[in-house]
Amino acid sequence: ATTPAVVTVTGAAGQIGYALLFRIASGQLLGPDTPVRLRLLEVPQAVRAAEGTAMELDDCAFPLLAGIDIFDDARPAFDGANVGLLVGARPRTAGMERGDLLSANGGIFGPQGAAINAGAASDIKVLVVGNPANTNAFIAAAHAPDVPAERFTAMTRLDHNRALAQLAAQTGKPVDSIRHLTIWGNHSATQFPDLTRATVDGTPALDLVDPSWVSDTFIPTVAKRGAAIIEARGASSAASAANAAIDHIRTWVDGTPEGDWTSAGVVSDGSYGVPEGIVSSFPVTSDGTSWSIVQGLELDDDSRARLDASVAELVDEREAVRGLGLA
Numbered sequence: 001a002t003t004p005a006v007v008t009v010t011g012a013a014g015q016i017g018y019a020l021l022f023r024i025a026s027g028q029l030l031g032p033d034t035p036v037r038l039r040l041l042e043v044p045q046a047v048r049a050a051e052g053t054a055m056e057l058d059d060c061a062f063p064l065l066a067g068i069d070i071f072d073d074a075r076p077a078f079d080g081a082n083v084g085l086l087v088g089a090r091p092r093t094a095g096m097e098r099g100d101l102l103s104a105n106g107g108i109f110g111p112q113g114a115a116i117n118a119g120a121a122s123d124i125k126v127l128v129v130g131n132p133a134n135t136n137a138f139i140a141a142a143h144a145p146d147v148p149a150e151r152f153t154a155m156t157r158l159d160h161n162r163a164l165a166q167l168a169a170q171t172g173k174p175v176d177s178i179r180h181l182t183i184w185g186n187h188s189a190t191q192f193p194d195l196t197r198a199t200v201d202g203t204p205a206l207d208l209v210d211p212s213w214v215s216d217t218f219i220p221t222v223a224k225r226g227a228a229i230i231e232a233r234g235a236s237s238a239a240s241a242a243n244a245a246i247d248h249i250r251t252w253v254d255g256t257p258e259g260d261w262t263s264a265g266v267v268s269d270g271s272y273g274v275p276e277g278i279v280s281s282f283p284v285t286s287d288g289t290s291w292s293i294v295q296g297l298e299l300d301d302d303s304r305a306r307l308d309a310s311v312a313e314l315v316d317e318r319e320a321v322r323g324l325g326l327a
């Protein structure tokens with residue numbers, strides 16, 4: 001294809017944006033045959049910084065980079081967009097109530113959903129990275145009634161990748177020997193990183209690791225990895241989050257490999273008792289166009305309880321968002 005794909009990135013001047021844009025422009029998002037036109041959306045006070053990043057992008061002389069435009073208004077930023085990476089969000093600050101956090105993000109993701117509805121390309125694929133990612137995706141989808149809800153997704157691929165890395169280290173096997181690992185629920189500390197179906201070189205993971213390692217080390221390490229990185233690095237994870245965003249879109253566009261699945265926050269169709277309409281992480285496959293939730297997995301009592309707890313949090317967030325009139 002010679003027509004460039006339009007990729008809109010919000011929060012483009014932030015840490016994740018800085019780790020993301022150069023990889024997109026080099027062809028790592030949509031492959032070596034697809035030129036990209038970048039559209040960067042920022043708040044007005046960060047437009048200057050986004051211009052600096054755009055200068056650096058120019059200076060890389062990427063052959064696939066067809067152009068860069070910078071906006072502080074969502075409408076033109078999403079005009080014609082094929083891919084939307086929604087990274088910019090209002091972070092939780094000390095003493096902030098959940099309602100304040102959700103209101104601030106409703107003010108960001110509602111208008112962005114409306115802009116996508118108004119002007120994005122008919123094949124738009126949206127990934128929400130900015131937290132609370134699942135609920136922000138829910139808000140954006142609610143403001144885009146003409147866009148199929150399945151096009152709105154939330155990122156749990158970083159949690160998935162973190163889980164792969166932890167299991168690989170524990171078993172001494174390479175990450176690509178692992179299949180059928182799942183992150184369920186919310187991208188938050190309540191998420192359920194699930195090894196019950198996972199295999200390592202074809203052997204069930206649970207035959208290789210101790211049950212107490214799973215409950216006492218694996219699950220909390222994956223769920224709290226973001227905080228551990230802030231503690232060690234003095235800043236939140238950015239390159240690994242950008243990497244996971246690239247992985248998510250690449251899998252969406254290329255399809256999942258035969259005999260495996262991945263994890264993504266998608267709009268629930270009621271599968272596994274997750275209320276319809278909620279954006280929850282599931283085991284999913286892609287055929288290159290749409291995600292499908294893997295069906296027919298049996299959840300044992302422990303898994304059920306863990307999934308239910310995370311889904312309860314998502315239901316609470318949905319009710320709060322509705323109560324605030326944000327969706």
Ligand code: NDP
Pocket residue numbers: 010011012013014015016017041042043046087088089090091092108129130131132158226236237238240241
């Ligand atoms: P980052 O680029 O580090 O993070 C952006 C968002 O990604 C945050 O909501 C963050 O959540 C989230 N996130 C999701 N997964 C991860 C992860 N694994 N590690 C770290 N963060 C993760 O934030 P910056 O403050 O550097 O940049 C944000 C930019 O967004 C700023 O330039 C700001 O101006 C812009 N912005 C743009 C908006 C717009 O375009 N309309 C609206 C709001 C902000 P968490 O806070 O929970 O870490």
